[in-house]
Amino acid sequence: MRPLRFTFAMISAALATLPVVAQQTRISPHETLSVVFGDRHTGNRVTLTYGRPYTRDPKTGEPRKIWGDLVPWASAYRLGADEATLLVTQQPITFGNTTVPAGAYTLYMVPSEKGTSRLAISTNIGKWGIPVDEAHDRARVDLKKDTLAQPVDQLTLAIDKGDNGDGMLKIMWENTQYSVALHSEGPGVDFPAASPTADVKERVGVADIEINYSRPSLKGRVMIGEIDPYGVVWRTGANNATRITFSTPVTLQGKPIDAGTYELFTIPNKDEWTIILQKPTHQWGAYAYDAKNDVARVTANPVAVADPVETFTIDISAITKDSAVLDLVWDRVRVPVKLQVDVVGLIRPKIDAAMAAPGKKPYVQAALFYYDYDLDLRQAAEWIGDAIAEQPGAYYLLYQKARILAKSGDRYGAQAAAQESIDLAAKGSEPAKSEYLRLNEALLAGLK
Numbered sequence: 001m002r003p004l005r006f007t008f009a010m011i012s013a014a015l016a017t018l019p020v021v022a023q024q025t026r027i028s029p030h031e032t033l034s035v036v037f038g039d040r041h042t043g044n045r046v047t048l049t050y051g052r053p054y055t056r057d058p059k060t061g062e063p064r065k066i067w068g069d070l071v072p073w074a075s076a077y078r079l080g081a082d083e084a085t086l087l088v089t090q091q092p093i094t095f096g097n098t099t100v101p102a103g104a105y106t107l108y109m110v111p112s113e114k115g116t117s118r119l120a121i122s123t124n125i126g127k128w129g130i131p132v133d134e135a136h137d138r139a140r141v142d143l144k145k146d147t148l149a150q151p152v153d154q155l156t157l158a159i160d161k162g163d164n165g166d167g168m169l170k171i172m173w174e175n176t177q178y179s180v181a182l183h184s185e186g187p188g189v190d191f192p193a194a195s196p197t198a199d200v201k202e203r204v205g206v207a208d209i210e211i212n213y214s215r216p217s218l219k220g221r222v223m224i225g226e227i228d229p230y231g232v233v234w235r236t237g238a239n240n241a242t243r244i245t246f247s248t249p250v251t252l253q254g255k256p257i258d259a260g261t262y263e264l265f266t267i268p269n270k271d272e273w274t275i276i277l278q279k280p281t282h283q284w285g286a287y288a289y290d291a292k293n294d295v296a297r298v299t300a301n302p303v304a305v306a307d308p309v310e311t312f313t314i315d316i317s318a319i320t321k322d323s324a325v326l327d328l329v330w331d332r333v334r335v336p337v338k339l340q341v342d343v344v345g346l347i348r349p350k351i352d353a354a355m356a357a358p359g360k361k362p363y364v365q366a367a368l369f370y371y372d373y374d375l376d377l378r379q380a381a382e383w384i385g386d387a388i389a390e391q392p393g394a395y396y397l398l399y400q401k402a403r404i405l406a407k408s409g410d411r412y413g414a415q416a417a418a419q420e421s422i423d424l425a426a427k428g429s430e431p432a433k434s435e436y437l438r439l440n441e442a443l444l445a446g447l448k
Contacts, residue, residue: 028053028081035159037184044091044184051081066174073113094183096141117143143178195238202316204324205341208247213237235286253298363387377408395424
């Protein structure tokens with residue numbers, strides 16, 4: 001546990017240097033990644049903490065061009081949002097051909113349109129924004145640039161771990177990926193884990209869901225129903241009890257679950273599984289399981305899988321704007337557990353409070369939320385009208401007004417708004433000009 005406490009101490013010390021006002025004005029979601037190179041007890045834990053801005057403008061909802069526009073070429077970019085991106089490495093680590101010692105660093109990058117983009121590793125930590133002072137740069141390394149097959153709507157950093165201490169840091173946003181090879185030797189012999197650990201993170205509606213578990217494999221055995229017998233509480237993985245965290249209240253199979261962290265157990269049976277959430281006791285396996293600690297129990301019916309799955313897998317699939325399926329999959333069995341988030345119930349009171357409070361109102365976001373969730377479209381039209389009044393000539397807002405009016409059944413109002421958006425967009429600059437001409441024309445075609 002000492003190395004993990006060291007990592008969190010380093011992160012806390014760096015974040016503590018931020019001004020209080022800065023810590024209170026975040027506008028982008030934040031994420032912490034943690035990867036261990038080598039043995040989980042003696043290897044090198046590398047942790048990244050960063051803000052994750054979206055492609056769309058958080059104030060207007062307008063799509064933004066990222067590389068070369070929001071992120072200018074040949075200028076330092078904080079590689080995230082709000083606080084500077086923080087990297088903590090417990091042991092020396094190599095970026096490309098450059099090794100930096102253990103410690104805490106700020107990462108930022110200098111993107112280049114035609115030349116080589118570079119990643120800077122700076123000792124100037126705990127700053128808000130872009131702490132550019134090259135005197136603090138420990139190193140600058142070249143980044144490889146690739147085109148993504150599918151666009152990424154939100155800045156995403158990832159650390160892929162390979163064999164023998166090798167890995168890769170990836171920076172993904174819009175249609176572009178930048179990457180640099182990582183290497184960490186780590187002490188001792190890095191034996192493969194019999195049941196490797198896995199972290200699943202997904203956002204459903206406004207709920208962040210995280211699952212931490214170990215993944216046993218069949219290895220020629222019959223597990224469910226034999227080694228893990230029917231009718232007996234199973235840890236739903238291996239090693240430590242599986243943990244699941246919900247950032248907001250959710251429902252599982254229709255049963256309300258409060259926000260929080262739980263240990264996940266199951267009782268497998270041939271035709272029905274019992275899914276158990278228990279308050280965390282930090283136990284190993286299910287040997288100390290006690291039903292008095294249960295928070296909730298639901299049932300789910302297993303579904304046959306055509307091709308056997310060798311390694312136990314927990315996945316979150318079928319994601320919609322307010323629901324998903326939590327899948328438990330192993331061998332030829334999949335157990336789907338329906339998960340739902342009351343997005344409207346969580347967000348609508350916050351919209352009401354924001355609209356009643358003094359100061360700037362979130363007209364655009366509120367209008368589009370009402371549009372997306374089929375709420376009061378008259379109210380949505382009023383709010384988008386208020387937003388347009390604040391930004392006369394905003395053709396992208398007129399397009400949103402046309403969408404809202406079309407959905408409410410006001411065909412003529414929608415046509416007028418779309419045509420006004422076209423007239424204003426025609427005077428604009430690329431690429432937004434062509435994009436909004438296309439969007440409005442498609443909307444008008446659907447109204448005929």
